[in-house]
Amino acid sequence: MSFSLLFLFLFLLLITSTSSTPRSYADLLLARSIHDKPHISSLASAPRSFVPIAPGRQLLQIPNYVIRAQIGTPPQSFLLAIDTSNDAAWIPCTSCVGCPSSNPSFSPSHSTTFRAIPCGSSQCSQVPNPACPTGQTSCAFNMSYGGSSFQAGLVQDSLTLASDVVTSYTFGCLQQVTGSSVPPQGLLGLGRGPLSFLSQTKNLYGSVFSYCLPSFRSVNFTGTLRLGPKGQPQKIKTTPLLTNPRRPSLYYVNMVGIRVGKKVLPIPASSFAFDPNTGGGTIIDAGTMFTMLVVPAYTAVRDEFRRRVKVPVAPPLGGFDTCYNTTITAPTITFMFDGGITVTLPEENSMIRSSFGSITCLAMAAQPATGVNSVLNVIANMQQQNHRVLFDIPNSRVGFAREPCTA
Template sequence: MWFPLSFLIIVITSSFTSTSSTPHSYADILLSQSLRGKSRLSSRATMGRSFVPIAPGRQLLQITNYIIRAQIGTPPQSLLLAIDTSNDAAWIPCSACAGCPSNNPFFSPSKSTSFRTVSCGSFQCLQVLNPMCPTAQTSCAFNMTYGSSSFQAGLVQDSFTLASDVVTSYTFGCLQQVTGKSVPPQGLLGLGRGPLSFLSQTKALYGSVFSYCLPSFRSVNFTGTLRLGPKGQPQKIKTTPLLTNPRRPSLYYVNMVGIRVGSHVLPIPASSFTFDPNTGGGTIIDAGTMFTMLVGPAYTAVRDEFRRRVRVPIASPLGGFDTCYNTTITAPTISFMFGGGITVTLPQENILIHSSFGSITCLAMAASPATGVNSVLNVIASMQQQNHRVLFDIPNSLVGFAREPCTA
């Protein structure tokens, strides 16, 4: 997640309020669904591929991330982890974590026979951001920020299980102290490209290839899938080159070359899309940010053409959304055009967000921040990706897109 969602707080608070009066029972139901999904899909892993069920975190954890079920330690302890393609190291709340939500499950190192800490003199400790190491012999710790939160974690290793695959000595952060509310309450699995990411640590197992289909964020089921490994990936999928930025090596950059609203290709300056490793400019695909953000000129062009085609009076802004209506509307399609001649066209459910009362409808996109490193970055976010299969093939430097309904 590269953009704090505080500016969207009105929409998120209203749209993500659980209607369940028995949240613990509801959590049990979703965990049961995940277990059944694991049982159903694990047999496919014996053929050299693993399918992991995905659900939105909206109802169960009241977060905007998508979640998977993972098991950590020996014997295994189950947690629902957020997935994020713009982060690397996994981090998980551990017992005695100060500031971690007390009403959520946590990992107990003392109950795992395979748990161990990582020393400051290790290779792994050199890979984390902001390591805290008084001496080479002490245990490695690090601190990070995530959204509007910050945290401190110890670097540790333990067994990590997804589907039926067990990764021994998996390196992750054991949360010790958290400040703020935006850290996913049961932890996060980083699917970025850095050395401590899940893809890097399981390269021998999955070959640095994965894809996902994200169901609608309103869904309550584990109907999406994370497909790990080259086998089982869609054969007929349109691909665009994956770009690498040495200054931000974890991010999945692609070459977006234009945007179309309806049948009209917008007159957006090429500079709005230019991949520039020095400034960080360009376009990334990110499953950890909920709403697509476009640099100023690109967003203005999309917004203005969208308003022109809808032809309904604009209502007051809602949260960070400036194109809202007090009535039901029919939205034009929005298409992202990428290098290699591929176009991804978004249906209405990927474009519009509705207030929880159903009386307000908004264009679910926003402008990138006016200042800072992300001001030059376009982010194709999770809501705009939902019900698509998105493939990341790192060895062949490709990103693929295919329409795939995965919402029950």
Template structure:
């Protein structure tokens, strides 16, 4: 198992409680988080939206390169993450929210940090404040989800007592959402209203291998340094069974009516972006930027597509892939947009999946083209990756990989070596950080542009103007 250097651990020792609160698991089979807040906290009114960039820190269960950790431990970490990605992609098939309409403007920068990926739990967490006076919480950020739920005090089966939870009785601005209200009607599935229209809106849902019971409520919410949403609607968790529910709570940034994006459309105009740090760093900063102000002016964009069968997901049209500057021969049908009749196929951008997954014919073509360009013996497969090389002493030249999206030549994103290869902790092995998607089922034709390939890029989701953009940016402090 990889152990943090003593200097790193001592520098961030005050974050131990937050690490537990974020649900960090120091097992080599899980990615873990340490959220270290080194700048002052802000609690602002919606009329005074301000920006804030905070330093975050990660403790790697997946060892960074050249740390000397055993190759077997590194391979086990990759295998566990690869398995989690498979489950994540399967989960995306069940995402069925509604589309929201954009408005207005505003800006905020929110700190984000990598988190565990257990089934469909997203990889990044942020600090939020809920209620009056504000109660500090950690929330998981998931761009491919519409859910909004918070663990509440006295919840049975929620996170340990060391993890922050919300106490509605301590906030005079909290109010339950009643049955018969528009918000109650937006809850996925069917809400339970045994007490009639005046009763609290209660509901039961499944999430991964878990089930939970919650009551819909409203209170003032703000992400770190952001504007206050005076009546944010969320599920107040009361009973949880199973281990799939994020212990920190969840803020979905999908396009359904209860997502953070939709509930803040009048403040942030249905626009957000994030910049994910490289897996190679122990100390890093990553940001979630809310609103149209402050977004990159020079950015490569491609149209955002709407799939009525999976309306919360961010679909784009990938039209080609190049390896080492040369177009890969891929069947046109394999890169085609999703099927309008069934919603299957197509390409999505998802930060909750770690390694890019390409449909079988696309991956096979890219892998073979990559191997031809490298011109070095392929080592034995490791951690779920089938294209690995012995890089001891150098000598392996890694070609660039370019994803071409609809929108002309300007919509092509060329990935440097650090987004293409993942290096072992021992420094002796490196693997192509992509894999094939499922061979059968509803996701057999789906391509997922994942977080490894997004690292050190500003990824823009401009729902208001129907576009997704990519801009190279150093996200590591």
């Protein structure tokens, strides 16, 4: 599940400087505002893999970050989006209705290790909305992603990342897609659920991974997804990882405050409260592009930001309500987490600039006032870029460290 329902494709048109028929910045924004092993003692010998990461905007015209992966035997190559708020993986398969014909699709008949998952299997009970169509013995499921929905058969085959081969990896073979927000070459779910990559490779990587996301404007695979406890930063600052039974796949942390410049904002503690009953709190999400804050928190950030800039705001554009049509000096924004951990955003992580004209906007927004996500703060991928973010499940911690990975 991606939380960027409002902003899913917004960024594409903010930064499409290569477009042959540029339109106004406002038109572009509005047109695309269509919108979530074992014990520790044995882990020292676990393998490590460094998988290159690139932004998907130039390669696939999507707001996700992507990795190179291979499926099947012999291997078939794909660029898979990564998303920490999803569990299931899925790949477009041959004869998929609604999948982009310009992108590669997986051919099960050309893989000697492919097999369908039968109805009644444990994996079939772990996917969202499982189904066994009349006359068929293999499991299928359907789910939504952004503003789209899809149907998929549940299957297994080998998955290769870097030099590691994961045999019998369970994923969805896309059969029908409605809408345009499903990543065209597939997705790898890095959530915490039973069919996520983390769970399926627990014996291999010990439920530990980290990533560094390069600037979303980059065209290179200069970021890295590090898998396994070996090779992770040793002195990284961490905050406790929380588990919310209402939304168990998500990576919750306890954000305790936000600072603009040197001022700690007077945000009610309830805006950050971790609440298993409502799903409220703060998550770290690589599948959403722009940070979304609950209304009181965002209002406080916006008002103090505007006060410090001291320049009249331009009319709102798309979902952004704090924009300027002149050069400004943006104040720093700092997220404060339990344990005294702070993450201060450089300007390129808090401001988004138009390729057309001189419009600059604060790259954050308020969550809807009502609904399931109204109580959820989402720290998104643009705000994480050029940081190493560590997810260490055995030690229940999330870490942050500045790490330039943009070339």
